[in-house]
Amino acid sequence: MNARSGLPPEVEPVASVLAEIPLFRVLGADGIRSTARAGVARRYRSGQIIFHQGDPGESLFVLLDGLVKVVFTTEHGDEIVLNMLGRGDTFGEMALLDGSPRSASIVTVRPAWVFALPRARLLELMREHPGLADEFLRMLGHMVRRLTDQAADLAFLDLGGRLAKLLLQLADKHGQADGVVDLPGLTQSDLAALIGASRPAVNRALQSLVSRNLISVQGRTITLLDVAALRKRGGL
Amino acid sequence: MNARSGLPPEVEPVASVLAEIPLFRVLGADGIRSTARAGVARRYRSGQIIFHQGDPGESLFVLLDGLVKVVFTTEHGDEIVLNMLGRGDTFGEMALLDGSPRSASIVTVRPAWVFALPRARLLELMREHPGLADEFLRMLGHMVRRLTDQAADLAFLDLGGRLAKLLLQLADKHGQADGVVDLPGLTQSDLAALIGASRPAVNRALQSLVSRNLISVQGRTITLLDVAALRKRGGL
DNA sequence: TCGGGAATGTGACGCAGACCACACCTTCTC
DNA sequence: GAGAAGGTGTGGTCTGCGTCACATTCCCGA
DSSP: OOSBOOOSOOHHHHHHHHTTOHHHHTTHHHHHHHHHHHSEEEEEOTTOEEEOTTSOOOEEEEEEEEEEEEEEEOTTSOEEEEEEEOTTOEEOHHHHHHOOOOSSEEEEEEEEEEEEEEHHHHHHHHHHOHHHHHHHHHHHHHHHHHHHHHHHHHHHOOHHHHHHHHHHHHHHHHSOTTSEEEOTTOOHHHHHHHHTOOHHHHHHHHHHHHHTTSEEEETTEEEESOHHHHHHHTTO | OOSBOOOSOOHHHHHHHHTTOHHHHTTHHHHHHHHHHHSEEEEEOTTOEEEOTTSOOOEEEEEEEEEEEEEEEOTTSOEEEEEEEOTTOEEOHHHHHHOOOOSSEEEEEEEEEEEEEEHHHHHHHHHHOHHHHHHHHHHHHHHHHHHHHHHHHHHHSOHHHHHHHHHHHHHHHHSOTTSEEEOTTOOHHHHHHHHTOOHHHHHHHHHHHHHTTSEEEETTEEEESOHHHHHHHTTO
């Protein structure tokens, strides 16, 4: 068995995380409580697959804690990492929209605590709280913008630029306040898959940033030393 | 003045095109009629800009006829063409979701006949016809999938593969039944911007496909001669 | 605590495709 | 119908980065 069942229902801790998420905040305290009861929370270890691209999808997931990557695999087995998700992020929205299969896989990078909300229950919630549907649309809009940017980056930025931009994004979203990006479990191969490059090339680009004092690397911890220069390198 | 006003309201012809579009079909004949009355139809010449990236966006657009490209421009002026849209396609959805500025520009490639539906009116329609909101979500899902594919293609396919795949898509969406892709106004520069490549490189890739008898080119008309081989080249 | 498999750092090689430059040919415009 | 403007076909050069190959170091699990 890969995952422990969420029973007994840890309603309160789940609800308290949901309350932090803008998407669910519109539901109010009561709505959040009943939402927490309507789904199941599970824990996963590092490197586990929460769902596979191609699976039927009948739930929306909320990452209550941990770190996961969204992996898109081509027919030939090549992988691109579309996004890294952290506490409070949701995934699995896509398959809910049109009932189509999962468009990507979700793999835990660090131990994760995940809440699954069945599609039917989500639709009910949307009907009761029109604000939730609005938030959902907003989120999709954000997703479309991100993907558009990613495509433009692949087309126009060189590897070093994409890496610089990625490090800034990771620091912003998952890093500590002082520009330290410490993501245990996130390998250089993952970085490579995030920017569509080979692993050796990423290594060299990292070294190059180190040699110019834009970042420092100790083990798997990366510290951003010169944010301004990194932004410039990333075309911002 | 770039565009002629849509007055007098050509309600019937507009309604008859709207009736062809799955998104609006859920409204029924009456709903479509009243939708047609709620917006404005305009005509544009080739090469005109319907709206600019960064503009405020308060309308959903339906392309009643013609051909337009969706152009995303970076801060440095580099352009990538995100999509080619034809009769029955919609655009401008993004800015409606969250009221943010237009995320891309729309440029006519051929003369276009365009219907603009104000955001407020669309939201009303969605309230009256929940099916419309469902269709809308479905459409967004499709958009996300397309962008994901585009990112994966940029990361994994070489220029020739991306071009082959693009030609298949264009033939499928805008071409004639016999594999003839005749898109007046669509230049090799446009093709290049669609696949994130330089114009000379696209030219050479086209020549290469011609020399292998996968396509033939006469002027601006491209005929797909060997769809199976093209699919293979495009990684399908 | 130790062993082994994974992750990291580097070197060498080759080539796809960007960039520049220019000649030819079409297609609008007046 | 002539000129201008833009699109197309090709050549040459250069470099970023993929690929293969390997040594070194790290880290997790027994």
